[in-house]
Amino acid sequence: MVHPFCNDLIATFKIENMQIHKQALEMGKVEDSQVNKEAGNSRRNFIRYSVAAGAGSLLGASLLTGKINAEESDGEKVKVLTTDGRLVEVEKGHLCCEPVSHEVARHGIGNKKMVMVIDLSKCRNARECVKGCQKMHYLPEDIEWIKLFLMRDNEDTGPYWFPKPCLHCNNPPCVKVCPVGATFKRSDGIVLIDNDRCIGCKFCMAACPYSSRVFNWKEPKIEPHELDKNYSPENSTPGKVGTVGKCDFCPDMVRQGKLPSCVTSCPNGVFYYGDENLDTVTNGSETLRFKKLLNDRTAYRFMEELGTEPSVYYLPPTNRLFDYKVGFNDISEEEIALYKKEARIED
Amino acid sequence: MNIDSKTQRTLNKFIPQLESMSKFGIAFLVILILIFFAGVYALYVQLTEGHIVTGMRDQVVWGLFIVNFIFFIGISYAGALISGILHLLRVPWRSPIIRMAEIITVVSTIIGPTYILLCVGRLDRVHHLLLFGRIQSPITWDVIAITTYLSGSIIFLYLATIRDFALLRDNPVKVARWRNWFYKVLSMGYSETPKQKEILARATDLLSIVIIPLAILVHSVLAWIFGMTLRPGWHSTIFAPYFVVAAVYSGTGVLILAMWVFRKVYKLESYITKIHFNYLGYILVMLGALYGYFTFSEYLTSWYGSIKWDMEVLHRLFDPSDYWWWFFFAAFIGVLLPIIIVTVPRFRNINSIAFASLIAVFALWVKRYLIIIPTLEAPLLPNHDLRPEFIHYSPTWVEWTLTVSGVGMFFLMFFLISKFIPIIPVMKISEEKDYNSLRKKVKERNLRRLMKQVRKSDTVNG
């Protein structure tokens, strides 16, 4: 399914199924022989395949480092029309995976402005978003890029569950303080980290008022064969020891016309993701007008008073679908006690 | 360079200090080197296993390393401000202590930034600071300010030592050949001609003017690393002057301690006298009061305003089961005790002033800890972490070892420098009058001034 906000991206690829025809690979600079050589050398052949950012054009020519999984290949080929009018044919499997280069990742995608709306009235601490995110980014269990808080504004008001990714601030304090530009704000509103440039000074962690950043205190334990992608600031995987990680708003998924995994794994449709410029957000099952939603539900941004101008909006936890206690179902006693203490809930 | 008998006498006093090392000295050196290697081992562990071996975690991202960094940059003020200002004001009693002060500056400005490097997750990428440096980041300001400051302090120390290098060149002491060679090179052909003397004096004046604003800037930038973030307890407009005052306070304290130690070890009683301790003690009191005033102002404002997040930090500081006793020590004892010791004449003597300085220095180290850690332990969002080390910071052996190692390095470098050059500027000292007569002179001058005033008021009244 192609989500509405991804239309403009997908439209640039005219995809049609084709007969296998190896010699017909007209892949710009990548020589056939080179492809074959690589194929012979390793089980996991990569034809690095870079989708150019900015104009949303497919630079078929700059097939930098794509990846074809030999075993998985069902031989199906697709033809892709680049914006400069050339026809490129690749195996279908390749289309999705290969991340963009570090340089490309520094600019936004097209003229997008990614936003998220989180509906607090539907959250019941199912924690599927956390797990989905961890799975997608190969995070160990003790690293959470999206965190769940039990909030209670004061002793007389009701507690509510509060999922919090990085808020991708439009005036991001973390970006301001980075001494090497390893964390940066893109034209599509996404704040990313280049883990190959980060020196690990942790200044951004001290500067982020929303506790969004986590540090790779030790070498992440990921077996290379688990990974199906190479590192790019856009997929943030694998994390690197001594550098900082955080929710990346999944720009790699946007490029593929897919939704971030927190959005798709939430059973309650709490997360809406989309493009502000197209004025649409979707949680996978319903697609809404972004501005209208904010208006109708009197959305707010978390700690707006800090002047950070987040890209994530919250719909207030009114008429909640679940009692907050439902959220205690699947978690340990110890955790419940901690949640209760922080939210000042007495039994 | 011909020297008079007085200079020769002074030099003779320092020759044993340069030529040989006592048994005690050798033992001290060995211990310091061992401590240094313990630090190297701790660093090795940290580099191979990652920062997981420290007590720092996602909430408390900065720990002992940053505390030590601020502390060492703070005590570097001894040379920059104290000796810079004393020099500019031509304070007559400064000569025997300025070199010590300048050595403190150089040594601690070398050790301080090392702690920043220990705190950085990717030591192998430090060159990115130059490759990709961004001027918007306070860390870049810090890199620029500290390197400038360090260069300035080294030149300042060097200029003030050239005359002694020349002295040692022309009156060789029995030391290794390479050392004599160094004296020769470092003296740069200085031979005390009137012209050279004038140039040197002018350069020193100029540098002491430059070094004062530079020092203030360095510590302000340091404070801004914290002040620029949106964190309770850090985001304060008075942070820069607060840090500067705290730094001079601790710098003066360390200077007094160094005077006390060297006076004992190298038997400098005739040079470093009670006058020095008293006068520096008065400076210490003044700075202590100023530091107390800033502390009071800072916490009163945030308590009175009682913003939720500020209160979170204050609760931690005033909670007896949390940081209260440390806070009590750093903000009350560390201010009041030195003031009482120095201002009450009955308590005031060389040893007690040194003790007061020790308290002040230690209190200031604790204060830096209390600036960094409680704020980081009080994030704006609730902390639901189940792992206790992610909520409460406690330094590990790696951090403690590296801390002790840094202090050891401070002593080591100080010790080695004191073996290389006389710890007191010999040439300058010998130009001056006897210290006992100096004391008399100061007294006389004060008396004269008093007389003048009496006379003046007489004429006004009469």
Ligand code: SF4
């Ligand atoms: S939430 Fe934190 S990490 Fe994310 S953009 Fe804002 S300041 Fe940066």
Ligand code: SF4
């Ligand atoms: S830890 Fe990395 S991303 Fe964060 S401020 Fe330092 S260099 Fe930049």
